[in-house]
Amino acid sequence: MTVLAQNSRTLQRLALMAVVMFGFGFALVPFYYRICEALGVNNLVGRADASVRNTQVDYSRSVSVEFDTNTRDLPWTFRALSNVRSIHPGELVQVDFEVRNQRGEAVTGQAIPSFSPARAAQYFHKLECFCFERQTLKAGERRVMPVVFVLDRSIPSELGTVTLSYTFFDVPAADAAAGGRRS
Amino acid sequence: MASIPGHADAGHGHEHEHHHPTGFMRWVTTTNHKDIGSMYLWFSFAMFLVGGVMALVIRAELFKPGLQFVEPEFFNQMTTLHGLIMVFGAIMPAFVGFANWQIPLMIGASDMAFARMNNWSFWLLPPAGTLLVLSLFMPGGSGGVGWTLYPPLSTQMGIGMDFMIFAVHILGMSSIMGSINIVTTILNMRAPGMTLMKMPLFCWTWLITAYLVIAVMPVLAGAVTMILCDRHFGTSFFNAAGGGDPVLYQHVFWFFGHPEVYIIAIPAFGVVSQIIPAFSRKPLFGYASMVYATSSIAILSFIVWAHHMYTTGMPVAGQLYFMYATMLIAIPTGVKVFNWVATLYRGSLSFEAPMLFSLGFLFLFTLGGFSGLVLSMTAVDVQLHDTYYVVAHFHYVMVAGALFSAFGGVYYWLPKWTGHMYDEGLAKLHFWLSLIFFNVTFFVQHFLGLAGMPRRIPDYAPQFAEFNMISSIGAFGFGLTQLLFLYVVIKCIKGGPKAAAKPWDGAEGLEWTVPSPAPYHTFETPPVVK
Structure with missing residues (x-):
């Protein structure tokens, strides 16, 4: 393979890498919400559920x-x-x-x-x-x-x-x- | 080894030079790696002065407590633009300039792999720099949001913010194209016999850096595109009212931002790894371990980003993970520092300007690394976050690290580029003034940070007055010293003692086999490396 052909193949691969990483930046958005949900951190919906729970109940005794x-x-x-x-x-x-x-x-x-x-x-x-x-x-x-x-x-x-x-x-x-x- | 005398006898057998434009159009249309390297270096020096003037506006305002010279809004725009211009306009293009000049010379290639794209990647820079400066003149001024462009502030600023976002897009495209060019050149265009593990370390560090750029610059482009969409197209990536999360931006940004600091630092390691062996008259100690250490730093840089975000309310397990992962980086970095010191050990040392700057780099960069280790500890960082301690830390690694290494590199290769020796006395003066004023400026900022002075605020409590005054004096001294650098470089271009093909007796590498100044075309017939 000539150097020119080799170069254009390397160019294509690297350009593809750049495009994929551009997409990866956007993929971080759903990934962020998924991982927060999975780890139970920063979960605004979960927190809302918790606030519905009756805080007036004294679970320390019965x-x-x-x-x-x-x-x-x-x-x-x-x-x-x-x-x-x-x-x-x-x-x-x-x-x-x-x-x-x-x-x-x-x-x-x-x-x-x-x-x-x-x-x-x-x-x-x-x-x-x-x-x-x-x-x-x-x-x-x-x-x-x-x-x-x-x-x-x-x-x-x-x-x-x-x-x-x-x-x-x-x-x-x-x-x-x-x-x-x-x- | 063959080297083709270029320019002088153009017209005989150099058909592609027949229609070579002259004057300004020569520089616009050039595809020569040496021309483009020079343009990169000049552009980055111009941006360095622009960003430096902004830093001096900041330091002038902070000379005394209270508001003296500028409005707080303008002060914020100065800190923002200073950061963006220095990172994307000054330091990154400077090292791309070195890469353009030196990589083909070091690996025995006639030019970069994609000469036209090389021209384009440079000529994207001036419009981007212009956009950054022009943003100051927009209604409401530039974006006073910090170089990190955090929302929600960055989704609220005026049109100046859009200028900055487009500038970042263009700078990103430029550096991605430049990096693709560098990777392709290094992988495909090496002279016969030049195996990867025989390459000068500068080429290795740039190969790794270029991969980092290709991997993370698009992520930054995505992040600022999301800000743009939030601003104008009604999306809610970071708008909490629409279900978004501003902390998400910080994660995306620092996924780019942490590798970015190594994009700045690793080529500096490469330059220093060329200079220290040359002036120790010994081969670099632990070449292979340098390659592996640099690769490890690059890989680790992808998994430590949230140490910039300890105060965002991460779970403790997350903080611990990022703390330990960050501390892990000290190991390969320690390997590198060890190797440089071991290269000096029992070397036949001489202390010309490039060596002085490299030793300054070695000492001060290591100090900056130590303060980074302090900041990596979550419990300490919560106290020091967004204080002047952080400012001192990253200026030790960016200025005393990257910038000193760049100065060293300029002095090291200036004889090759111009054919003249620079004025050694003035260059040494440049080094000592830079070293003293740098430390006067930034060492005291450690104390300010430990005492709790917040960064990016134009006013401060009176107890910080003395250290700020010292810091401001140092900053003006450092700024003026750089005019001396400009003078030394211009003087060297205009004339001076004739430089030999290899002006440094300890220097190794193909670049010293071509005459000084390096002919316009070199290695059109590849040399053979034994």
Whole structure:
């Protein structure tokens, strides 16, 4: 091969190298975002996800909450689907309760909560509860009802175990006992 | 070995010289590597003076605390243009000039591989330099963003910024073409018997440098193109509001920027590796290890870029990696320094101007290397980032490194280029004044940086006043000294004692086998190297 041909071949290769490196400069752009994503650095989207996470939850401790269920003067069976839950203060918790009407006719009842120890009551913030209103069950009906609550972060650390107890009362009987206050 | 007497008997058997233009058009149309080498060197000296005047504006403003002479905006434009002009306009073209003059002479080639492209790569430079200077006269002035052109500032500046971007594009094209030419010449045009491992080390360092240029200059072109697109075409490469990331620019830029500092330093190593053996009258110690060390530096330069970015919030693992990788570069560099010192050891030394500049290079470049090692440590760099310590560091490697080596190279080859000996007394005076004023200017900047004075700011706290005053005095002394250099060179061109073909008795290489001054055409019949 003559020197001239050799030179033009070298020129072509080197020029190709320059063009490839020009492209490489632009390829660094997606590469930068990929590598940041893979290494978890500078990940603006990831950081946004993290900020959605509830910073109000105190993951450093947990409180054991027991659920107790009773009925009074009602032909109902009533139970919590989980008897005890370990809950971080500040965490949003949902607990389901099951109630079944054993009688052949509709019955109306209302649940009344109580707490043990009693001072735990002020740290329970209920967002949803079947106890907020009367429940009427048709003959033989089974119903699963939620309680959604947050345990306040300021709950004292000595309250390691808290019991939440519900008792269902027969509403007509209760009304009668109240002397027809219900109009 | 054959050498063809050129110019004198042109017209007999040199048909390509029949229509040779004269006067100005000779220089515009020339394809001769010696003409083009001379033009490169003159251009780079002109740019050196322009960039030097800008440095003096900076130092004048910093002579005293408070704002004296220039507006802060103009001060910022001065630091920016000083950096761009010195790096791309002065130092790089100077070494391309050496390459053009010396590589064909050293490897026994008649000219560069692509003589017309060579002409083009030079003639791209004056428009680029003009664009850089013209940017000052645009509305809003030039871009006061620092030579690194960091966004978001660089995506906001006025039209002067576009001038700078185009100038960088043109300078990049020029140096890529120049480098393609150099690689091709070295790989394909060596005289018979001149194997790669017999080449003078200057050719080796330029071969490696040219590959670096071809690899990273296009990346810089891409980076500034992205800035241009962000400015005018609505893209968001670096615009955070549009989903971009300004830190990305720093990564792309320094992927170019770190090899760039070796593009400047490695040819300087080559020049010094020619001069030190010549004036020690001994062959270079550890030739092969020099080649391997230089290659290692070039390869390592690609994987250390983020040590310029320790303060951008990198993960600790990244900082550690870049710290250790950077420190690794000290090993091949140490090999080189060791080899130069070992060449001096028990040599028959003489101290002409080229040797003085090489010894100045050796001592001061090593100092600059040490301060670089200090800066490579992440924990220290976080404190020293963007202070005068960094300014002192890179001026030790750029001025005392590259520039001193270039001065040494000019004095070393001036007899070959002009046919006359230069004025040795004045040249030595040039060296000693340069050495003293350089250290007066920059040594004190270490202290300023350690005390926390930030760079690129036109004003400073009063406790920095004394060191800044000393530094400014040194800078003006250094600047004026370079007029002496100009005088010595012109005096040498005009006349002086006749130079022998080999004016230095210890010098080795094919370039000393042709008469002085080197004829217009040399090695048209390749010499045979045994």
